[in-house]
Amino acid sequence: MSQQGNKQAKKSGGKKGGKQRELAIAKRSEDYPQWYQDVVRFGELAEPAKVVKGCMVIKPHGYAVWEKIQRDLDGRFKDTGHRNAYFPLLVPMSFITKEAEHVEGFAPELAVVTQAGGVELEEPYAIRPTSETIIGHFFAKWIDSHRDLPLLINQWANVMRWELRTRMFLRTTEFLWQEGHTAHASHDEAEAEVLRMLNVYGDFAEQVLAMPVIRGTKTATERFAGAVDTKCIEAFMQDGKALQAGTSHDLGQNFGRAFDVKFQAESGELEYVWQTSWGVSTRLVGGVVMTHSDDEGLVLPPRVAPIHAAIIPIFRNDEQKAEVMVAAERIKAALSEIDISPPRARYRDFLEVALDDRDMRPGAKFYDWERRGVPMRIEIGPKDLEKGQVCLKMRVDTEAVSGKQFLPEAEFLASARQRLLDYQDALLALARARMAANTVTLDTWEEFEQTFAGDSSKFAWCHWDGTAETEAAIKDKTKVTIRCVPLPGYGPAPEPGVCIYSGKPSAQRVLMAKAY
């Protein structure tokens, strides 16, 4: 939609009689890209840096979400035996060029440092777009024997890719991520690692982000530059598009050969190691936004919400205020004791509670906390004090729980933990339902063109003849790409058929959708 269109959507889009136009978030149904930006902005997650092209500032509320993602994932990596390390931001250009496909893939988006300290560098440095090469260099030094394997390393870092088009969280020039790099003695072991970490990502996405994902294998065209195989998790966004939310690569011996990473096997033979790499990025924050949020703004699952509950005191005079604040403080203290740590987590997660004593009208505060995605709102006023109750409102209505609920204080406190956990589950269920409702099985090209007409997109299971030509032709005509060939259990069971485009034989259906 044009800028003009955006403005008009905003002008007519004010809710509640349109009297608060400036504060309104564009509607998903009217202008999805504008809606996404509004949610990110009003949710105080991030803003464009502007002074640095294509970069964003992740604001405290957004960074807190990333910290929660990091904390949980980091624990999962430790559970799988990986150890954190840190490699240089700058990578000698000669490293990047060592692996043929890798250079080809990344050359167009490299930022390069050519001078420092006022003098031209003898060899320019690339700002890492990813670290396979420099880590390959060090693996070669660290690995001598099969006894050094497997080597399981993870790095939390920033990377830079000179993107032509950026969108906050989904694609920025600089982004934060985690990159795992492992070396193994056999291809079987490396393949198992690729799958193991893919499942770590998939479980994390569903359990923590409440974001359902399809696990699958990338086609050759979509594969990571330098990998022999790429597995991925693909998430469903509310506009029907797919978001590649995480990837896990089988690097074969490509980087082993390029960087001479050899080990002496039990047999005594010198062999190249088998490597993997896998990563997820701050893009996940964008995925969470587009999975759960609504026209009122951001929606955050409790497991990644920086604040779980906002308490809004309500009163008419100072005497009432004093009494209400006592109760509010008491409830805040009690809630703050509640431990919502996931089972077997390596961290403790206690309820974060905000007591909102700002001098604003309650209604304004309601909107404010809704825009920030806070799962639970508690109102406490004189009427509640009289009855010994609290008023509870969950950010998103579900089948089980909707609207305001009035609960005896003790009962609320006793059930608050479970309510949050149920809410987490409910968000996942809602997201699953949305994905299911927008997932179709298509058999004819006519249906296909209809499904993907204009800007529209769904998750479509279609037969594909397995050729890159067909893949390219489909993309060319409809902008639809093959997101993945599903792993067992994540798509229709393989059954032979005919390609939706070419009519040639196909072994199984693949996931097709437009993508971010």
Place this chain on the structure above:
RNA sequence: CGGGGCGUGGCGCAGUCUGGUAGCGCGCCUGCUUUGGGAGCAGGAAGCCGAAGGUUCGAAUCCUUUCGCCCCGACCA
């Protein structure tokens, strides 16, 4: 990087065509009154009009260049 749109107090915009030295709403600060879904009144602060050149007595406005953001496309987490 191509096509289109847009840069004016924090946000949303008017003013630009037809040059005369900047305005509105919201927000912000102070005070009083308010407070169960976006409060009211009064007073106040805040903008070298994205930037740099140029034309002119005079530029937000005209011309050139440049930077950035948004949308669409090609490339990609």
